[in-house]
Amino acid sequence: MVTSISYLFDPVLLGDDARKLLPDNYVIRPLAQDDFSKGYTDLLAVLTTVGDVSEAMFNGKPHGAGLPTYYHVSHFNAANPCEHTRVSSLPATTAAITPRKDTFQSMLSSRNYYIVVVEDLAARRIVAHIEDVVVAKDQQGKKLGSIIVNQLLDLAKALGCYKTILDCSPENAPFYNKLGLVEKGLQMARYY
Numbered sequence: 642m643v644t645s646i647s648y649l650f651d652p653v654l655l656g657d658d659a660r661k662l663l664p665d666n667y668v669i670r671p672l673a674q675d676d677f678s679k680g681y682t683d684l685l686a687v688l689t690t691v692g693d694v695s696e697a698m699f700n701g702k703p704h705g706a707g708l709p710t711y712y713h714v715s716h717f718n719a720a721n722p723c724e725h726t727r728v729s730s731l732p733a734t735t736a737a738i739t740p741r742k743d744t745f746q747s748m749l750s751s752r753n754y755y756i757v758v759v760e761d762l763a764a765r766r767i768v769a770h771i772e773d774v775v776v777a778k779d780q781q782g783k784k785l786g787s788i789i790v791n792q793l794l795d796l797a798k799a800l801g802c803y804k805t806i807l808d809c810s811p812e813n814a815p816f817y818n819k820l821g822l823v824e825k826g827l828q829m830a831r832y833y
């Protein structure tokens with residue numbers, strides 16, 4: 642199955658000039674729906690305080706309730722001051738910042754946002770997610786669980802992931818703590 646990437650605007654608008662100036666392994670393109678997982682808000686946090694924006698919030702529907710404020714790096718196009726182009730890059734960056742409460746979907750549907758990112762393909766910002774770790778009852782306590790989780794952590798690192806996340810019950814937290822994982826944030830869920 643071919644999955645199409647959802648860009649904030651048509652990449653054709655960017656032309657070729659900037660692309661030709663970039664070093665190997667860098668691409669310039671519009672902000673994409675999956676850039677949250679590549680560290681988009683982490684990048685903005687280099688410049689300023691970014692609210693507690695989850696991936697669901699970033700991707701969420703327009704005008705969602707309770708959205709925290711986060712910030713866009715803004716760069717005004719000197720050649721055409723009427724054109725307000727927001728520019729950021731992964732990793733690196735620029736100028737003035739403006740508080741926003743926009744989600745990717747609200748920016749997309751407004752057709753009025755032109756956020757351009759430069760992505761370092763060699764430093765992929767991919768997140769690994771570990772699920773369903775289980776050791777047979779009569780094999781538990783033999784370090785098999787530790788070995789398999791450490792194997793997965795090494796694999797994630799080798800694949801270029803910048804972090805590994807997992808969800809577990811509070812009872813299992815000490816097991817993962819011993820493997821160097823620490824509690825971060827809070828998991829939210831809604832079942833139907």
Ligand code: ACO
Binds near residue numbers: 777785786809810816
């Ligand atoms: N709470 C506290 N400490 C624990 C726990 C626990 N639940 N489980 C293991 N430990 C400790 C061990 O005592 C050991 O400590 P030590 O190094 O000081 O001796 C250390 O963690 C390593 O234990 P292992 O022998 O590697 O653990 P094991 O092979 O038994 O696997 C596992 C642990 C995977 C949690 C196993 O008990 C299991 O399959 N449980 C049932 C299924 C489950 O709950 N899986 C985790 C779901 S979360 C997820 O999948 C992301």
